[in-house]
Amino acid sequence: MRSAEITAEPAETRQLSLSFLRPSRSAVIGTLAVLAFLVLWQIAPTMGWVNGRFTSRPTEVFVAAIDIFRNDNFLYHARISLTEFVAGFALAIVVSIPLGVLLGTSKIARYLIDPPLMALYIAPTLVLLPIMVIWLGIDMAPKIAVVFLGAVFPIVLNTMAGMSEADPRFIRMARSFGATRFDIFTRVLVPGSLPALLTGLRLAVGRAVLGVIVGELFVSQAGIGYQLNLYGSAMRIDRLLVYALIVSAFGYTLTVIVRSVENKVRDWRSK
Amino acid sequence: MAQIEIRDLGIDYRKPKSNEVFSAVDSVALSVEKGEFVTIVGSSGCGKSTLLMAVAGLVSLTRGSIEIDGKQVTGPGPDRAVVFQEASLLPWRSVRGNVKFGLEMQRWNGGDLNERAMQMIRLVGLGRFSDYHPHQLSGGMRQRVNIARALAVDPEVLLMDEPFGALDAQTREIMGAELLRIWERAKKTALFVTHDIDEAIFLADKIVVMGRNPGHIKEVIKVDLPRPRNEAILDSDAFHELRKRLRAHLAEDMSSMQLVQEVA
Numbered sequence A: 001m002r003s004a005e006i007t008a009e010p011a012e013t014r015q016l017s018l019s020f021l022r023p024s025r026s027a028v029i030g031t032l033a034v035l036a037f038l039v040l041w042q043i044a045p046t047m048g049w050v051n052g053r054f055t056s057r058p059t060e061v062f063v064a065a066i067d068i069f070r071n072d073n074f075l076y077h078a079r080i081s082l083t084e085f086v087a088g089f090a091l092a093i094v095v096s097i098p099l100g101v102l103l104g105t106s107k108i109a110r111y112l113i114d115p116p117l118m119a120l121y122i123a124p125t126l127v128l129l130p131i132m133v134i135w136l137g138i139d140m141a142p143k144i145a146v147v148f149l150g151a152v153f154p155i156v157l158n159t160m161a162g163m164s165e166a167d168p169r170f171i172r173m174a175r176s177f178g179a180t181r182f183d184i185f186t187r188v189l190v191p192g193s194l195p196a197l198l199t200g201l202r203l204a205v206g207r208a209v210l211g212v213i214v215g216e217l218f219v220s221q222a223g224i225g226y227q228l229n230l231y232g233s234a235m236r237i238d239r240l241l242v243y244a245l246i247v248s249a250f251g252y253t254l255t256v257i258v259r260s261v262e263n264k265v266r267d268w269r270s271k
Numbered sequence B: 001m002a003q004i005e006i007r008d009l010g011i012d013y014r015k016p017k018s019n020e021v022f023s024a025v026d027s028v029a030l031s032v033e034k035g036e037f038v039t040i041v042g043s044s045g046c047g048k049s050t051l052l053m054a055v056a057g058l059v060s061l062t063r064g065s066i067e068i069d070g071k072q073v074t075g076p077g078p079d080r081a082v083v084f085q086e087a088s089l090l091p092w093r094s095v096r097g098n099v100k101f102g103l104e105m106q107r108w109n110g111g112d113l114n115e116r117a118m119q120m121i122r123l124v125g126l127g128r129f130s131d132y133h134p135h136q137l138s139g140g141m142r143q144r145v146n147i148a149r150a151l152a153v154d155p156e157v158l159l160m161d162e163p164f165g166a167l168d169a170q171t172r173e174i175m176g177a178e179l180l181r182i183w184e185r186a187k188k189t190a191l192f193v194t195h196d197i198d199e200a201i202f203l204a205d206k207i208v209v210m211g212r213n214p215g216h217i218k219e220v221i222k223v224d225l226p227r228p229r230n231e232a233i234l235d236s237d238a239f240h241e242l243r244k245r246l247r248a249h250l251a252e253d254m255s256s257m258q259l260v261q262e263v264a
């Protein structure tokens, strides 16, 4: 009985090592579907099913992409947008994590700030964009502000939830070994709330990307959103699609990275 | 002098959402000698955990006092370690990380933490599993880790609250025998709460039988079965005798519980 218990390997480790060797059925079907769509898209305007001026073609988009990377000052615009994103996001992290920790560990602070915070989280922070422009001008500053506002609330709220929902049994266990309040904070509350914090970061990424693009679309002199505006008025579907792809790829990659860290950290919660 | 001296202990809780207090434990007196294995039995809700947590220094006393080696208990201390009733392993730490946790909290300076932890993990038979995380372990293995964590800090007194409560009967028996083996080597004083009558007898030098409303000690029964013990004693006459006595106690408690329910 006891030896059986000890020789038993957890099943997961074995499953895991094999699963990535053979592509899953969903991946095969997904790839085929995308290929079929591209072919259809390519021939549809030629066959006269749709107006190519409004749909463009995969080949045109490909050429536009090469053109954009070569001659469109792409790096300049991307750098501006990225700077706005990073500055706003970093600011949000610096403010929101301590705030979330404070709110999560202090009931009084939570009662005081929770309702307005929730309201701000639910309201689309983009409604504040015109005000930001009036206050901060049309340069990078209002976009940084909008990114900050979009990212700060999901991080605060999730960090707060992670902290305040810490398992009281763990806290009692720690106390039984003579843990100080500081020990409990660093060794129980912080690691325990890490998955929630990462969830907050992941939700914040989407909102922050949206903030940059909409901010630049609204009023700007440079950046990816500015380029979108430009090609929008010129009806350059091919170029618009390239930029749309770049923006989604950026947001998607960041989200996937955060999620994979999140899953790793959350592994232990699976059972 | 006894190692643990509990005098006239009373613990009141405030009922949730009202100012009413109710007594979870009252007028409890108990002394435990150094190296003694004491089991505590009683029906659910009679205050067994409360008593144990009071000795651990995790709940405050309303009346009376608890002394350990002549020192008043005012909070948790390195002289005691608890094995909790529920899951209390940190899920983000490996087996070794969990066993190290108590050592870290107590700022242990008796040598290398990793080595100490590994020693304890091997003692409970989990040497090959030191890098596993709690969710990869069976219930029985998790309780071994809990025990290893408590033993690692080298306490004078080991406080165990139904550590095998969630296990099936067979695993429970094995774990009980295992615990005795460890205890006989480590020579700790042990307070062990359980629902299981056989377990209570098998492990004990003395059994504390508790009753309810409020929680109090009904009887303390000496167990003079020879040590080291193995499964064979489960069939001895002395064991049967003790089992009968404990059954009678608990049945009495059950019927009084039913009476209360009928009246209410």
Ligand SMILES: Nc1ncnc2c1ncn2[C@@H]1O[C@H](COP(=O)(O)OP(=O)(O)OP(=O)(O)O)[C@@H](O)[C@H]1O
Residues within 6 Å of the ligand: B013, B014, B015, B016, B024, B042, B043, B044, B045, B046, B047, B048, B049, B050, B051
């Ligand atoms: N923190 C608390 N606040 C209020 N009442 C409590 C608290 N903890 C326990 N009680 C009450 O005290 C009484 C004794 O509880 P305790 O947990 O000590 O019982 P127990 O004998 O360990 O029961 P079980 O065998 O089910 O674990 C119960 O009536 C319980 O409802």
Ligand SMILES: [Mg+2]
Residues within 6 Å of the ligand: B048, B049, B050, B085, B161
């Ligand atoms: Mg209990």
